[in-house]
Amino acid sequence: MKISVLALALTLAIAGCQQPAAAAAAAVTPVSAKAAPDKPENGAWGVGLANMDTAIKPGDDFYSYVNGKWNQRTEIPADKVEVGGLASLQDKALQQTRALLEAAAADTNAAAGSEVKKLGDWYATYMDEAALDKAGFAPIKPELDAIDALSTHQQLIDLFARSHGGIGLRAITVAVDADRNMVGKMRPSIETSTVVLGAREFYLEPAYAPLRQAQQAHIARMLKLGGFDDAEARARRIQDLETRIARLTLPAAELRDDTKKNNVVTVAELAKMAPGIDWPKYLAATGAGAPDKVIVPTPASLKDMATLVTTHSLEAWKDYLRYTTLVAVAKYLPKPARDEVFAFYGRQLAGQQVPSPRWHDAIFDIGGQGLPLSDPLSKLYVERYVAADARPKAKAMIDNLVAAFDARLANLEWMAPETRAGAREKLAKVSLKAIYPDVWNTTDGLEVVRGDALGNARRAAAFRHKVQMKQLQVYPDRRQFLQPVFLVNAYANTIWNEIVFLAAIVQPPAFDPAADDAVNYGAMGAIIGHEISHLFDDKGRNSDGDGLLRDWWTAQDAQRFTAATRRLQDQVGAYEPLPGKRVNGALTLGESIADLAGLVVAHDAYKRSLGGKQAPVLDGFTGDQRFFLAYGQAWRWKGRDATVDRLLKTDPHPPSAIRPNTVRNVDAWYQAFDVQPGDKLYLKPEDRVRLW
Known part of the structure; x- marks a missing residue:
């Protein structure tokens, strides 16, 4: 399934790099016993x-x-960028998922701290646009104040480090990934941020000059909405910085080569590879502890990014962070900000004529890939919509x-x-997984507060980061799925030598x-x-x-x-x-x-x-x-x-x-x-x- 650049960008901005989460050894939820249809959906x-x-x-x-x-x-509907057989199936799955969330939000008997309560409270809060409009930009003030307070490049680096588990983008991210040279070993992975537009070509090729002009105008409008003066000059600085990031970003085709990205180095070697940053301090501040080795997928990009972070205009970096933070949380901000983000990323970049309904975006905000509530929502989906015989039928076909x-x-x-x-x-040796996982991830310790939209996002990001960092000590459970089952998708995971077919695609x-x-x-x-x-x-x-x-x-x-x-x-x-x-x-x-x-x-x-x-x-x-x-x-x-x-x-x-x-x-x-x-x-x- 394809997700819009905006939806993906905002999910990544808040949640960070997507990796397996630790799984609780829970029993598989029973599924409904549905009768198979007596005639095909298409033709005779x-x-x-x-x-x-x-x-x-x-x-x-x-x-x-x-x-x-x-x-x-x-014809493609005004609120969509694509239509097709699998896209229609995804629409059906999302409508089903919407019904689950609406029922959870209306459930007055859900126990405090239960998964249904968390899902319902998050959904009700996300859907309360009147409350978002009333709150204005005040909820994002702590992040903007932290950016305003920066006065040195070292403070900028420190902000990047401690923002792990928070909202917004960072130039250098410490994620957790598998060491492809050792079975069952996870290590910190040092990765550089990608460009906001998703493709480096948009910044570097002459044919996209009109798009860059439109982006610059959008950035200025967004900053004005956030209360910043001299927005046009700030927008030029931001786009110049984005262009520099585009130049150090490798072409997408080159990033497919796992052998070239298999660079496991000591922290001392990392310091020589990307000088200018106190890497032991940076790693400790992210929660990664004091690892003996780390993974560096793109050494040249990391070296250039370290130089950019330590030498480029501090004011440009601050403006870049202000803008990317506003975009990352626009869905929790007043309507003018939400409309502005859609006008550029939805209409200008993707050709979508009107925004998707808010409930549609709520599903990915709550249960998107890698997010803490993905499994609770998937579990409800399986209970409600998956036939009891779906799994054995799918497995029989897979075996054949x-x-x-x-x-x-x-x-x-x-x-x-x-x-x-x-x-x-x-x-x-291939592991074959179909319909739903044998274990579900736990959300114990995740607090969701009805009425606190941005706070829920902050707490979810912190929860998820903590789970991710725990993988450095406890390897994730291989029985889990890495994507929510209500996505119309299937995937292969070479690290675990597995193929997975999600419920919604069968x-x-x-x-x-x-x-x-x-x-x-x-x-x-x-x-x-x-x-x-x-x-x-x-x-x-x-x-x-x-x-x-x-x-x-x-x-x-x-x-x-x-x-x-x-x-x-x-x-x-x-x-x-x-x-x-x-x-x-x-x-x-x-x-x-x-x-x-x-x-x-x-x-x-x-x-x-x-x-x-x-x-x-x-x-x-x-x-x-x-x-x-x-x-x-x-x-x-x-x-x-x-x-x-x-x-x-x-x-x-x-x-x-x-x-x-x-x-x-x-x-x-x-x-x-x-x-x-x-x-x-x-x-x-x-x-x-x-x-x-």
Whole structure:
């Protein structure tokens, strides 16, 4: 699922880096016993035939063949930046989650300190816009006063350090991450802040000069709302500082390489790497104690940021902190501030016409990824909306996909026996998680006060930071989920060698228990195969079955794999979702590899599921045709141009409407739709990318 830049920026600003939280060994919540639907959500067997444009040849434009009429009649609502099959499913899940929060807020019998009470009090407070308007900017005064009091660069550094567990951005963050050289070891990770606009290109490329002008005007308006004079001059200083940060920030594609980020150094080495900061003092002030070693993912960026923090204009830093603090807490401020933030980040940057309803934002404010109340809200979601048989059904399909992937590995001709054995050993160690976790994180000690919106955010940030720092002594429980189950998503975690499928995605159109098997394998099956293959993509292949970063491939196998993936990178990089703006093939390579592997493995699994029998023909479509139609339908999507432009720079996934083009590398698709030379998507057999 994609979340808006603004929503993500504000979540990160308040919560900091997202890492596993310690989990309480609690029993899994019982789920409701719901009857499965008796007919598919889409059409008679799972694909909406009315959405197809059969005047288009499948071999010319497969996406439009499957979704063309849907695209023609579908408009993006004013309060959204995208629409599509999975986006509609997310809307449904969020409406369900809203009902849970409204019920919690109205529950007068909820016990003091209970999870339901905390959820209800936070939601009621967040939704009370009249109270926010009345409070004005007074709630944020302590943070702004602390910034005003800065008179030296050392005091600035001290503020960055002690702001961990607080609200607002900091130039250098001490997070907690896994040491990829030792099993079960967490260390402090020293990371630099990212640019406010999300992509360095927005600051550095001439084409985005109008956006920078709009940002500067927005910054000035925001500062005026906060009561600061000479706002235009301050805005220029802030944007100049942001541009400097953009220059030291690595391109998004480079940040995908975990081997380059695997830099574990002593604190003495850290001092030489990034001089000018008293690192033992800084680490202690963040709550990280006195570690013997730390992780530095981007040494060059950290060195440049340390120089920037210790030498750049103190007044510019103070203005930068004032602005970023106001933006980070705008959702708790009066309406003019909320409107101003939306006008720039929502309308200007993403193309959204009107704000999302406040209840929508409340869900992510309360239960977003990594936030303390994520698990309590997820637990309620499971209790209320997940059918009792959903988990075993999902696991059965996952097991079939894993078996199909293992069969492919066992017969992979281009891979040497020793590499193949390592791959199969890794696959055998994969942890498969579906629907909900076996343990839920506890919120014991978290105080939520009805009527104190910003105070709740402060206390949640402090609580979360304390839990995170505890991981330096107690390794997190591997049974937990790292994302809330009401997100329509699945993910692979190479550190724990696991794949996870959240409750909300195991529903139509991704998985429909009433649909034809071919449809479920083409949609959910491809998603499952996609996630499995992430453990073996250009990043995942660098980890072994224990999550350690090491090269277990023969040199020849690595060369073959790299050559094949480079061809896929070039293929995807040639697509042009907007005039003159192509997909970044390097940035999206991992997802493109997973799309291809997931599709071929899902097709194998579908064939295995037939048990040697011939699939029936339904409405004139063979089993293979229905499989590929379902794959194309799963990626039905429209996005605003501004959103597409931003995603091309920041999202490691290709735009959804591009992803069905993966079929052009699959021989079975050519046979299913009689795709011939001369068709626009046709590739010669020798030009088709074959990996797994």
